[in-house]
Structure formats: structure tokens, C-alpha cells
Amino acid sequence: MGDYPDVAADPTGAHHVPVLLDEVLRGLRVKAGMWFVDCTLGGGGHTAALLAKSAPDGRVLGIDADPAAIRRVSESQADAIAAGRLLLSAAPFGHLEKVAADNGFSPVDGVLFDLGVSSFQLQTSERGFSFLQAGPLDMRFDPAQTFSAADVVNDWDEEALADVIYRYGEEQQSRRIARYLVKHRPFATTAQLAEAVEQAVGGRRGSRIHPATRTFQALRIVVNQELQQLEEALPQALRLLKPGGRLAVISFHSLEDRIVKQWMQNEARSYVPDPTRLHGGFDRQPTLRILTKKPAVAGEDEVSRNPRSRSAKLRVAEKLP
Ligand SMILES: C[S@@+](CC[C@H](N)C(=O)[O-])C[C@H]1O[C@@H](n2cnc3c(N)ncnc32)[C@H](O)[C@@H]1O
Missing domain, CATH: 3.40.50.150 (Vaccinia Virus protein VP39)
Structure with missing residues (x-):
């Protein structure tokens, strides 16, 4: 270099x-x-x-x-x-x-x-991009945008939420995750969301990546189009x-x-x-x-x-x- x-x-x-x-x-x-x-x-x-x-x-x-x-x-x-x-x-x-x-x-x-x-962005917890840092459910690249991850997680109906998690997260367990999130919402923080996704899929089960990785990717993609x-x-x-x-x-x-x-x-x-x-x-x-x-x-x-x-x-x- x-x-x-x-x-x-x-x-x-x-x-x-x-x-x-x-x-x-x-x-x-x-x-x-x-x-x-x-x-x-x-x-x-x-x-x-x-x-x-x-x-x-x-x-x-x-x-x-x-x-x-x-x-x-x-x-x-x-x-x-x-x-x-x-x-x-x-x-x-x-x-x-x-x-x-x-x-x-x-x-x-x-x-x-x-x-x-x-x-x-990942290391600034207030931006809400990372499940490793406790922050608000945000994920906007542009903080002037009104639509954030909290709107998707807390307001969208179960089917739309599942579709987003499946399509943009390529998450096989999208329906199960969406059902769990809709039942337990509202969520305010990344840590709460990560914990809920982990619960929804029945824990880590030896996976190398955190079970919320794909759901977080999906939310970020949809929030920022x-x-x-x-x-x-x-x-x-x-x-x-x-x-x-x-x-x-x-x-x-x-x-x-x-x-x-x-x-x-x-x-x-x-x-x-x-x-x-x-x-x-x-x-x-x-x-x-x-x-x-x-x-x-x-x-x-x-x-x-x-x-x-x-x-x-x-x-x-x-x-x-
Ligand atoms: C991986 S980082 C780029 C790092 C950079 N190449 C460097 O060497 O430091 C991606 C950046 O692109 C910005 N970004 C992502 N999507 C964007 C978009 N649609 N329009 C403008 N900026 C975007 C993000 O805000 C982020 O700062």
C-alpha cells in the first residue's frame, strides 16, 4: 500500500x-x-x-x-x-x-x-447500524431523512416485514422472525432487536455469524433504498x-x-x-x-x-x- x-x-x-x-x-x-x-x-x-x-x-x-x-x-x-x-x-x-x-x-x-x-457509521452507536452497539433503531445514511429502521420494525405489517427480511436479508427464517417481532414490538434499540431476532430463531445454534446479521442488513437496505x-x-x-x-x-x-x-x-x-x-x-x-x-x-x-x-x-x- x-x-x-x-x-x-x-x-x-x-x-x-x-x-x-x-x-x-x-x-x-x-x-x-x-x-x-x-x-x-x-x-x-x-x-x-x-x-x-x-x-x-x-x-x-x-x-x-x-x-x-x-x-x-x-x-x-x-x-x-x-x-x-x-x-x-x-x-x-x-x-x-x-x-x-x-x-x-x-x-x-x-x-x-x-x-x-x-x-x-458502524462504530457510532447513535446511528443504530450495529447490533454490537446499543443504539436507537435508526440506520439512515442521511439523518435528515424521516424514514428510519424503527418505522419498518414497529409499523409495517407482518407480511411486508417478512418480505423485506427475506428479499434484502436473504434470510430463510424471515416469516418466523417477522411473526416474533410483530408480537413483541415496539422495539426502541438495536440491542433489543438483535435479542428478539435471536429469540425468534431459537438462539445462536453454533452459527458463525450473529442470527440478527441478515435482518439488520435487510433493514439498512430498505431504509436507504x-x-x-x-x-x-x-x-x-x-x-x-x-x-x-x-x-x-x-x-x-x-x-x-x-x-x-x-x-x-x-x-x-x-x-x-x-x-x-x-x-x-x-x-x-x-x-x-x-x-x-x-x-x-x-x-x-x-x-x-x-x-x-x-x-x-x-x-x-x-x-x-
Ligand atoms: C464503505 S463506505 C466508503 C468508504 C470509503 N471508500 C473510504 O475509503 O473511506 C460507504 C459510504 O457510502 C455512503 N453511501 C452508501 N450509499 C450511498 C448512497 N446511495 N448515496 C451516497 N452515499 C452513500 C455511506 O454513507 C458510507 O459513508
Whole structure:
């Protein structure tokens, strides 16, 4: 990792280690003077490395729905901001093209998504992302949003709750969990919810992960509309790129990865079957070339340094002329 900052620290002692950093820099083929959009600024670890590698005049537009991330990086990167090399915007990346247009930031050489939640968010108990920390049932990336995890858990009917836990948590015991939660609600804290899910499924039963892991993932996805955001942002990222520009996406679970993989495969296709004909279809100009036939994953060394990287998958593609 050498010259690049490995850890973004914060006065509370929390820190976020960027995953697959070398792979991202290589995938985006970062060179001096290039422009990048980091759609998931977080602790600013990837952004700091993009700035360092594109010096002296490369530029980054950093976006995050969480204003706390924007505040933190505006302090840690005050020099880059003053030099006009870093622009920051608190916004959902589903508004990517508008944010870029508002900042006069297009076309660009690369776009990065490092999806999901940051260590800062997980480690700040008041944000309610973690069942390891007692906090309110919140889970909003953007605290100005009114809809939070408490609304889903305490207000949604049993069937809707079960569907969400099944669909976004890929939880086989979703019906049983939803039934238990509806019977025992309201819940106010993450700890109460985690305990209730554990009760609902009959305890840990030797499982490696906490029984509430998948339910928490489902709630976070629905509260922040994470999959819809991703589906909306990918085509916008493609339009923002210069021909030859690159898109890098790091995902942390199969639902995200499937969306990225299928979208890239579709854009890379030069032939589209016609659903109205048995044999036949259309030739068309592909818009992307996929550079990672299989997604890049963290090696043993990175996983031992940063356990969060264990489930990370990086896919990279290049925009065709
Ligand atoms: C895994 S962290 C990124 C960490 C960052 N790459 C680093 O090196 O520090 C993901 C960040 O993306 C943000 N995020 C997730 N979904 C978002 C969305 N739809 N729009 C904007 N930001 C989003 C989260 O608030 C979080 O700060």
C-alpha cells in the first residue's frame, strides 16, 4: 500500500480502512491530472489515494449521503479543498449526474463506488447500524431523512416485514422472525432487536455469524433504498465517463454484486435477443468492456489486516468509444 493512507482516523478513535485500495487504483489506471468521482466518500481513504496518485493537478468529486462523512473529510482534506483539487457534496449517489453538473465536474476519467456502510457509521452507536452497539433503531445514511429502521420494525405489517427480511436479508427464517417481532414490538434499540431476532430463531445454534446479521442488513437496505440507488446510479456513471474512462464498484453482498454484474454484462453485450422471436435479435454497439471477468477479492494478508474486506468484490469496466 506504500504511499497511500491506509487508515482514516477520527478524534473518537474510530477509523475506516479502505478495501482493495491497490486494486482500485490499478483498475482505474490513475494518472496525474485525471478527474474522478468517489460516489461513497466515507472516511475518504480511497479519495485520499486518488488525490495522491493523480497529483499534482488531478481532481476528485466526493459524494456521500451522510453529512458526517462530508464534515470529517472536509477537515482531513482541507488542503486539497483549498487547492481546488477536492470538491465535496452531501447527496445520494442516485443524483450523481445532477451533483456532477452542479459542480461542473464532467466528463470524468473514473467513477468509484465502495458500497454499504463505513466503520465510522458502524462504530457510532447513535446511528443504530450495529447490533454490537446499543443504539436507537435508526440506520439512515442521511439523518435528515424521516424514514428510519424503527418505522419498518414497529409499523409495517407482518407480511411486508417478512418480505423485506427475506428479499434484502436473504434470510430463510424471515416469516418466523417477522411473526416474533410483530408480537413483541415496539422495539426502541438495536440491542433489543438483535435479542428478539435471536429469540425468534431459537438462539445462536453454533452459527458463525450473529442470527440478527441478515435482518439488520435487510433493514439498512430498505431504509436507504440501497439497491434502487445503485440501479439508478450505474447508468449515470456510464454517461459521466469519457470514452476509455473506467468504472470500479466494490460490493459487499450478493444482492449488490448481482446488480453490478448483470448491468455490466448487459452493457458489454453486442447482441440482444429479441423476446418476440424464437431465433433472432439485434446487433448493437456495446458501451462497456468488462476488465474483471471474475471480481477481484482481498488476499489473505488484507483480510487479516482488515476483516471487513473478506466479503468485498471489485468489478471494473471501461467505457467504449
Ligand atoms: C464503505 S463506505 C466508503 C468508504 C470509503 N471508500 C473510504 O475509503 O473511506 C460507504 C459510504 O457510502 C455512503 N453511501 C452508501 N450509499 C450511498 C448512497 N446511495 N448515496 C451516497 N452515499 C452513500 C455511506 O454513507 C458510507 O459513508
